Amino acid sequence: MLMKRRVELYDTTLRDGSQMEGISFSLEDKLKITEKLDEFGIHYIEGGWPGSNPKDIQYFKAVRDLPLENAKIAAFGSTRRPRLRPEEDPNLNALVESEAPIATIFGKSWDLHVTEALRTTLENNIQMIIDSIEYLRDHGMVVFYDAEHFFDGYRENPEYAMKTIKAAEEAGAERIVLADTNGGSLPSFIKEVVEKVKEEVKTPLGIHAHNDSELAVANSLIAFEAGVVQIQGTINGYGERCGNANLISIIPALELKYGVEVVGKERLRKLKELAHFVAELANMEIPRNQPYVGDSAFAHKGGVHVSAVLKNPRTYEHIDPELVGNRRKVVVSELSGRSNLIYKAKELGIELEERDIKRIVEEIKKLEFEGYHFEAAEASLELLIERLRGRYKPFFELERARVITEIFQGQPPISEANVVVRVNSRRVHTTAEGNGPVNALDLALRKALTKFYPELKEIKLVDYKVRVLGSEKGTAAKVRVLVQTSDGKKTWGTVGASTNIIEASLNAIMESMEYWLMKEREKDEK
Known part of the structure; x- marks a missing residue:
């Protein structure tokens, strides 16, 4: 018209x-x-x-x-x-x-x-x-x-x-x-x-x-x-x-x-x-599904949709998203098929071989059933793909972690974390105090790893969200933790899931560090 x-x-x-x-x-x-x-x-x-x-x-x-x-x-x-x-x-x-x-x-x-x-x-x-x-x-x-x-x-x-x-x-x-x-x-x-x-x-x-x-x-x-x-x-x-x-x-x-x-x-x-x-x-958030400009306005999750969009975007998009400054987004989840994974991998700069695709899709569906959620945690998704392809070498291994929180009437609580990590053949044991158990673990882990990777000082946690899964189980319910981390130039999301909120949080934080170190190594190799 x-x-x-x-x-x-x-x-x-x-x-x-x-x-x-x-x-x-x-x-x-x-x-x-x-x-x-x-x-x-x-x-x-x-x-x-x-x-x-x-x-x-x-x-x-x-x-x-x-x-x-x-x-x-x-x-x-x-x-x-x-x-x-x-x-x-x-x-x-x-x-x-x-x-x-x-x-x-x-x-x-x-x-x-x-x-x-x-x-x-x-x-x-x-x-x-x-x-x-x-x-x-x-x-x-x-x-x-x-x-x-x-x-x-x-x-x-x-x-x-x-x-x-x-x-x-x-x-x-x-x-x-x-x-x-x-x-x-x-x-x-x-x-x-x-x-x-x-x-x-x-x-x-x-x-x-x-x-x-x-x-x-x-x-x-x-x-x-x-x-x-x-x-x-x-x-x-x-x-x-x-x-x-x-x-x-x-x-x-x-x-x-x-x-x-x-x-x-x-x-x-x-x-x-x-x-x-x-x-x-x-100081307001734009709804993800706001027409034209929302982050989900041109997001495709169902495998049938993605397959069609890859052939011709007009099949499921009423306009070209770039006309309004937005972009097409393909989401990988338990509803995904091959097309979603192939598109997302290309977006991440990864060329998947045919033998890897089925195995990765099945693993994603299994993990999402267990409580993981990769839509807002693309960094965790990329790490998962690289691990399943056998292309990823971890930068560190967590041997054990312990956190103690002491609460005194009328005073702020104190949390103390102890972590033991291995980097190559070296074993490091560090302790740190924080204003909560997650903060204490984050600080202790950084304290241990910056001895080997001082560049980790450049990144910081900018958002932390906890979602209770299966709330009918009360305090025994599984939780999902989404973490957003930034180096001041870009931001990435990672995820952890467990019946223990501390474990879920620690896994998400470790993934954020692993992802950044992987990207820094890729830059050095170029």
């Missing part, structure tokens, strides 16, 4: 997105996100509500110094208060003082909100809309009017809802944005209403959808099909309650499905980078 139309992207991550539970952007965060959004090609960036808090007031002062190339900054606010003249209203004056080129103000379209929330008359609400837009325009601002709760208002009182946006049009609003504020409308209703509004309103329309029914992206796209020119949303769908329309899904849909150029193909390749950049500053 090709549509030769211009679409405006209006990002409200810094205002609506920041209202999500758990998100609090600093002023520096907001400025960094503004620069990133501008670089990506977003047309409008809603910086905040200058009448609501000091941080947003500071933002509008600071953002004037940013050399933005693509985006225009919008300040958000509301129509005047029911019993104040525009010049007396602190919110409207804060918008003017922000010196933003665009003022986006919301007003009531649903008569229920006018009488119950504002406690004013329907006629006064119309006058509030007119007065506010005219006042801001008189001060040189372009005004976008957000018709809050428009679809709910239209459903219950279409005549009054239409009166509110016609008043905004007559007052000079340059965009009228229809908001599904409660996020409960269905796409068919959104389409029907937008088409009816277009028949009576000549001002360009926009859509502002919330995600309370998991339909914000669908509602935004159907509104686009019905004729809106502006789509409002947030990066990663951040927002109050269930969030806002996710621009990270909307943008590639417009570019790749509708054929509408909104940011261009080159910038689109930075989509995943943008999503992760904002997520990092928001």
Whole structure:
């Protein structure tokens, strides 16, 4: 489907997105996100509500110094208060003082909100809309009017809802944005209403959808099909309650499905980078299965799928992952077949011989039955393949390990670990204390091995996760430990499984060291 139309992207991550539970952007965060959004090609960036808090007031002062190339900054606010003249209203004056080129103000379209929330008359609400837009325009601002709760208002009182946006049009609003504020409308209703509004309103329309029914992206796209020119949303769908329309899904849909150029193909390749950049500053994790940019968005696990994808990626991929900055991923697990293993081995730089494939697949399935999990532990998978091929020589052997934890009432516990390792023919015995049994074992093992491999000082454990398997067995259940280790340049995952959490942890840590030493040896051999 090709549509030769211009679409405006209006990002409200810094205002609506920041209202999500758990998100609090600093002023520096907001400025960094503004620069990133501008670089990506977003047309409008809603910086905040200058009448609501000091941080947003500071933002509008600071953002004037940013050399933005693509985006225009919008300040958000509301129509005047029911019993104040525009010049007396602190919110409207804060918008003017922000010196933003665009003022986006919301007003009531649903008569229920006018009488119950504002406690004013329907006629006064119309006058509030007119007065506010005219006042801001008189001060040189372009005004976008957000018709809050428009679809709910239209459903219950279409005549009054239409009166509110016609008043905004007559007052000079340059965009009228229809908001599904409660996020409960269905796409068919959104389409029907937008088409009816277009028949009576000549001002360009926009859509502002919330995600309370998991339909914000669908509602935004159907509104686009019905004729809106502006789509409002947030990066990663951040927002109050269930969030806002996710621009990270909307943008590639417009570019790749509708054929509408909104940011261009080159910038689109930075989509995943943008999503992760904002997520990092928001201190939020991107769901692995998030469309387009999630780590699992193009991951293939079933053997039948992988076999088909190797022949033609279109069989199980709706787009080329590289178009949005992502990559194809083949997962090796108990559901895997030959195709998964062959693909993954090639990805790891290993050419498997036919005689090895069946044996390795069977071993992986056996280990996963015992509790191992290689999807997030590719380093352990690579070590396993090399061991089964007979190509791997261990760098050390653990002879024994012991850890003792002493707990004193009212004091931090102390753990002491003893390990004995053999490197070639030499036997080393070391002891270390840590703030827990795993930390103590890690320190003792490093202390022993750095005598032979001083380069191990460069790596450190960056993540440690424990999963209980078969929880019905209580404290006797088997556990799986996933460890992430980094040398400051790259990160790798290893796994251990046992009914003893200490053993599982130690095995995962030893694998992380073995893997890094193997990679260092490979570099030296080259």
